[in-house]
Amino acid sequence: MKPSKRTVNIPVAGHIAAAYPGYRVSTHIKRGLLLLVLVLYFFKGVKAQDTVKTLSLKEALQMALQANQTARKAKLDIENSVYQIDEVRAGALPQVNGSGNITYNPLLQQSVLPGDVIGQPGKALLVSFGQKWVSAAGISLTQSLFDQSLFTGLKAAKGAKEYYELNGQLAEEQVIELVATAYYNVLVQRQKIGVIDSTISNIKKSEAIIKGQYESGLGKQIDVDRIAVNIANLESQKLQLHNAVVIMENQLKYVTGINIRQPIQLSAVALHQVQPEALELQSTLDIDGRTEFQALKKQEELLHYRKAAYKAEYYPSLSLSGNYNYQGMGNRFPVFKGPNQGVNWFDYSSVGASLKIPLFNGGATRSRVRQADVSLRKLKEDMAQTSLALNLSFENAKIQINNSVIILNNQKKNVELAQKVYRNTQNNYNQGLAYLTDLLQSENAVTEAQNNYSAALLDYKLAEVQLIKAQGKLKTLLN
16 A cells, blocks of 8 residues: 655644545645745734834924824813804804693683673682683794893803913914924934944954954953953943833824824934024024913903803893794694584784893992902913913023033034044054053043033033924924
């Protein structure tokens, strides 16, 4: 008997064997299936790499404004204020209502009449008034002719819409500041990782040389160990920085609405655009141009409207009303029945005007007006405090931007100097004129100088954001 071919123990073969008993998968089929799996994994890996999202600062800001819940809620407040205006405006329009009712009286109320009406003096007569069934349908209309509180409320509703719009702008500015700060932090941390990678690469070159010297009998074991310890320390620092970057990137994804598992790549162009001369350093701050102060001014306007609404309670109000009704009465169920069935139908209407003159309410209106005055005075204090705070932040932002430019330039020179010292020390070490300690110290000095430059660069970009904010121009970052 010819031996059967060996069964291949792979999942796909198992499925085929289960479906077709007695079937045996050959080695050629096995190779084909494995090749197919490898191809699928290859394309899956390519697809995963293609999903890396490159994100510029402008794109991050735009996405955050669309995804941020606070900004979206501010837009909903603006939308809701439109409906509030419609609600107040509805009070000035005619109010029309329809009504209908049906009543059954099992026992009619009786009244006592004198017997004189039927020629029987001194005798009391019990007479029932009404019908067993009473039904009515009608329509009524009320129109306000003069109501000072209604007019004031309409102005206040329009002012509230403008107030919510300012709050929406303020929410957007806060999102812009948050995202720009997070964006620059991620870029600087990435730059620090690049510095450590470069340092590790240089030290490993030196390590190869030292190992070669040690193996040829010209070096010491302690030098090999010391440089290995230095590399291990740098690898640990790199891991810590990498973890910090991951956390910062996750925070940035959160505020921009990007899936937390979506890999992103930021554009470093925004970080290295250091142009302090392009910033407009105003000598004085335009307080009225700041959104925070505009919101307070609008809030003051709304408080004036509230005070006016309380005062409107002193004014009389005049309204017009009218109604038309149709009624049916009888001892039988009145619906769909007329006089022939014992049900009488008749209509009636009325038109009138109503004047309400407030005379005395115990001083409640006066108390509400005085409370509104207190609220206005408190808001004045808030406005004065906000004005001082905005001017303080503006002056501090100007000082900080100037200082950060000086520090950034100094750190840039320090990097150049540290690199020059490192190159000279490396040459001296290769020629036997310097110790390994000097080489490691010069390498660490380069790393420290480059990290200090990165920190100074971050300070400058954050100071730039604060200056733009102090000038009330955060939305220019969207351009």
